[in-house]
Amino acid sequence: MNATITSVAPATGDLVTPHGSAGGSTMALARVEAGRLLRHPLTVIALFLLTVYWAYPLVTGADSVHFAVLQNADRATQFPCAFLLGGAAMIVSNLAVLRSRRFGTDAVLDVATLTRSHRTAAHLLALVPLAVLATALVVAQIVAVAAQPAAVGRINPAELAVGPLCVILLGCLGVLLGRLVPLPVVAPLALVAFAVVTLIPAIPGIASGSGPQWQWLFPVAYEDHNDNPLPADLLSRPVASHNFYLLALILLAAAVSLLAGRGSAQAGTAAVRRVTAIVAAVVLLGVSTAVQIARPSAAVLDARTRAAQSPAAGQVCRNTQPWTYCAYPDFTGRIPHWDRLVRAVVGQVAPVTSVRPLTVRQHVRADQGPKPITEVMPAAPVAGWLSDAAAAGYPPEDVTVGTAWSAEAEFAFAASVARAVIIGGPPPSRIDPACGARGVVILWLAVQASPRSARGLAQLESSSSAGVAFFTGGYGSGLVFDVRQLEAVRNLARIPAADVGARMRQSLAALTAPGATTEDAAQLLGAGQLTAPSIDSVDRC
Amino acid sequence: MPVLLVIRRTMDWRPLLLAAVVGTVIPAVPAMAHVHLGAADLCLLLRLGGICGALGAAFALDDAAAGATTTVPVGRLWRTCARVAWLTAGLGLWWLVMLLIAGWNAHVSGVRLPLGGLSVEAAAGAAIAVAAAVVALRLRSPSGGPGLAGGVSGAATLLGVVVAVSLLPADLTLVVPPDSPRWPAVHLVWAGVLVAALAVMVVASAEPLRQRRR
Numbered sequence: 138m139n140a141t142i143t144s145v146a147p148a149t150g151d152l153v154t155p156h157g158s159a160g161g162s163t164m165a166l167a168r169v170e171a172g173r174l175l176r177h178p179l180t181v182i183a184l185f186l187l188t189v190y191w192a193y194p195l196v197t198g199a200d201s202v203h204f205a206v207l208q209n210a211d212r213a214t215q216f217p218c219a220f221l222l223g224g225a226a227m228i229v230s231n232l233a234v235l236r237s238r239r240f241g242t243d244a245v246l247d248v249a250t251l252t253r254s255h256r257t258a259a260h261l262l263a264l265v266p267l268a269v270l271a272t273a274l275v276v277a278q279i280v281a282v283a284a285q286p287a288a289v290g291r292i293n294p295a296e297l298a299v300g301p302l303c304v305i306l307l308g309c310l311g312v313l314l315g316r317l318v319p320l321p322v323v324a325p326l327a328l329v330a331f332a333v334v335t336l337i338p339a340i341p342g343i344a345s346g347s348g349p350q351w352q353w354l355f356p357v358a359y360e361d362h363n364d365n366p367l368p369a370d371l372l373s374r375p376v377a378s379h380n381f382y383l384l385a386l387i388l389l390a391a392a393v394s395l396l397a398g399r400g401s402a403q404a405g406t407a408a409v410r411r412v413t414a415i416v417a418a419v420v421l422l423g424v425s426t427a428v429q430i431a432r433p434s435a436a437v438l439d440a441r442t443r444a445a446q447s448p449a450a451g452q453v454c455r456n457t458q459p460w461t462y463c464a465y466p467d468f469t470g471r472i473p474h475w476d477r478l479v480r481a482v483v484g485q486v487a488p489v490t491s492v493r494p495l496t497v498r499q500h501v502r503a504d505q506g507p508k509p510i511t512e513v514m515p516a517a518p519v520a521g522w523l524s525d526a527a528a529a530g531y532p533p534e535d536v537t538v539g540t541a542w543s544a545e546a547e548f549a550f551a552a553s554v555a556r557a558v559i560i561g562g563p564p565p566s567r568i569d570p571a572c573g574a575r576g577v578v579i580l581w582l583a584v585q586a587s588p589r590s591a592r593g594l595a596q597l598e599s600s601s602s603a604g605v606a607f608f609t610g611g612y613g614s615g616l617v618f619d620v621r622q623l624e625a626v627r628n629l630a631r632i633p634a635a636d637v638g639a640r641m642r643q644s645l646a647a648l649t650a651p652g653a654t655t656e657d658a659a660q661l662l663g664a665g666q667l668t669a670p671s672i673d674s675v676d677r678c
Numbered sequence: 679m680p681v682l683l684v685i686r687r688t689m690d691w692r693p694l695l696l697a698a699v700v701g702t703v704i705p706a707v708p709a710m711a712h713v714h715l716g717a718a719d720l721c722l723l724l725r726l727g728g729i730c731g732a733l734g735a736a737f738a739l740d741d742a743a744a745g746a747t748t749t750v751p752v753g754r755l756w757r758t759c760a761r762v763a764w765l766t767a768g769l770g771l772w773w774l775v776m777l778l779i780a781g782w783n784a785h786v787s788g789v790r791l792p793l794g795g796l797s798v799e800a801a802a803g804a805a806i807a808v809a810a811a812v813v814a815l816r817l818r819s820p821s822g823g824p825g826l827a828g829g830v831s832g833a834a835t836l837l838g839v840v841v842a843v844s845l846l847p848a849d850l851t852l853v854v855p856p857d858s859p860r861w862p863a864v865h866l867v868w869a870g871v872l873v874a875a876l877a878v879m880v881v882a883s884a885e886p887l888r889q890r891r892r
Contacts (some may be wrong), residue, residue: 239826322693325733325833326700
């Protein structure tokens with residue numbers, strides 16, 4: 138029994154007292170407190186909310202889960218776990234420490250066998266079952282996400298450990314705060330403060346891509362780039378040393394709370410051991426801090442630049458006759474999905490075998506590091522990509538595709554494929570107008586490619602005012618459609634796709650002629666009269 | 679009137695003071711650091727500050743001597759009202775300071791903040807916390823339990839509401855950025871929540887109380 142205690146929490150190694158039974162009594166108290174912690178309404182509500190929050194997108198098949206990138210999904214478990222379960226652990230263990238004070242039974246406990254520090258140790262040990270439960274939930278969530286057929290990427294187990302470690306850390310802080318300030322308002326306030334400081338690096342411009350990585354000083358190092366997921370090799374996340382950092386913080390909080398307060402100033406080896414534990418924790422804290430805030434290594438920064446500017450050498454290419462798909466190694470699982478979309482678009486235009494072979498290449502804006510895309514998107518360095526592909530011996534690319542996937546990304550991909558088929562030439566480096574009849578054809582081909590793609594266009598329309606533009610891979614590379622083209626395609630959606638497709642194939646030459654207008658396309662395809670105002674500059678090429 | 683003075687002596691102001699300090703620090707740090715933030719971020723800071731104030735407010739009804747005052751001639755409703763009056767005065771003064779800081783932040787960042795709407799949100803949050811505290815005290819006090827259950831229940835309820843609201847899907851959310859077209863509608867909801875919480879406070883303070891059997 139004593140060996141177990143020592144291995145779980147070194148700071149409580151002094152539990153073997155001359156009374157002999159104190160260790161066993163502490164464990165018995167810890168079991169009771171653990172049960173109360175798990176059964177507390179706040180813990181139950183937190184567990185319920187976390188389960189619903191994780192299960193809801195899995196059950197409804199949301200795109201964010203369906204197309205998960207596992208090297209992002211693993212660290213997405215951290216904040217919900219730390220905030221909900223850690224928050225519950227913090228408040229409930231704080232309340233448990235203050236229970237005797239709130240109920241006016243401090244004096245009764247003073248004459249009990251267990252000393253104040255033994256009771257503190259029991260409160261600290263009571264956190265372990267909740268942390269085990271947190272681990273089980275985190276593992277279940279990531280396994281369920283990884284089991285999705287379209288999930289790609291790699292899981293880092295060290296990322297999964299952060300959430301449960303934060304549960305223990307916040308619980309220890311709740312105990313510590315209870316021993317230092319006997320007011321129950323302190324723990325909820327500390328929880329709000331925790332949420333605030335954790336979200337500081339999320340403010341645009343605070344986190345830096347190449348300087349010292351200060352965000353690692355917070356329990357959860359917030360790095361959000363879900364709109365631009367990087368291949369796992371390009372991440373620079375010192376999460377293993379961060380786990381040691383969290384362990385050091387736990388050790389420190391536990392040792393200080395054992396020392397704090399009256400009744401624990403016993404002389405002898407116990408105090409010495411606690412001071413030793415504090416010193417060890419501080420040393421571990423210093424070392425792990427130095428390692429984790431170090432700026433990303435030159436090798437990683439180089440690899441990021443290479444991946445953004447000349448990715449061909451590092452990518453895997455697959456040929457599914459007659460098309461070629463090149464993706465970063467982590468993302469090759471997306472190729473079958475791309476292939477389905479390409480077939481859906483091209484199949485409407487002509488028999489697949491008669492179409493010129495297309496090359497699709499994936500791109501990611503890796504050179505800015507793991508940062509959300511907030512600023513104006515730069516032009517895509519298409520000329521550099523083409524010469525890079527030529528140097529690596531691949532055909533020039535016709536379609537670019539990013540690493541994030543959603544309904545909007547699916548629409549953007551389908552529209553890019555349609556652009557390559559209808560207009561041809563290298564992918565645009567900026568947002569080009571998709572003018573006249575060609576724009577209508579591209580838009581219709583993209584929308585009919587899949588229900589998700591149609592939903593993507595609807596989402597883009599609801600978030601933009603006049604016309605719709607799409608982007609690929611974090612670059613300002615894509616097409617813009619005007620309101621008349623959108624209206625034409627809305628009208629076409631009411632007609633069976635087979636009819637529209639037949640009319641399109643019949644008059645393809647007239648539809649893709651450079652001078653054909655949106656009005657022409659509406660007439661040829663049967664979209665009826667357009668009512669939206671005409672914009673000359675976009676209407677004609 | 680004497681009730682007000684007596685009640686003021688029995689109130690523990692430390693939780694409210696602590697909450698006010700933490701709540702003030704949240705928008706004050708960017709103000710002192712001269713960080714340029716967007717209107718949405720500044721709103722978030724003021725909202726988080728408001729949550730801190732509401733957490734402190736939850737503890738204003740706690741009274742270790744509550745068991746002894748159930749027999750005094752001044753009714754429960756009046757005792758609650760007196761506490762809430764002092765609380766409102768203290769919170770109101772503090773919120774004025776918060777609004778000044780937020781105004782300064784908005785001035786530095788060159789944006790306009792809808793301070794009225796944000797104040798309604800903060801008031802609704804505080805009212806939820808206090809109403810939950812009143813209900814908790816009503817359920818606990820007559821059976822001889824401690825008069826200290828209000829703060830804990832109020833704070834926990836408020837945090838639960840905050841988390842639940844933040845998990846709402848985007849089209850139902852009650853926390854909108856200032857340029858949202860849903861701003862007026864959402865604040866009508868918050869005003870309704872405020873009124874409902876006040877009503878709960880009054881109903882839960884009604885007497886006579888029946889002794890709950892154990």
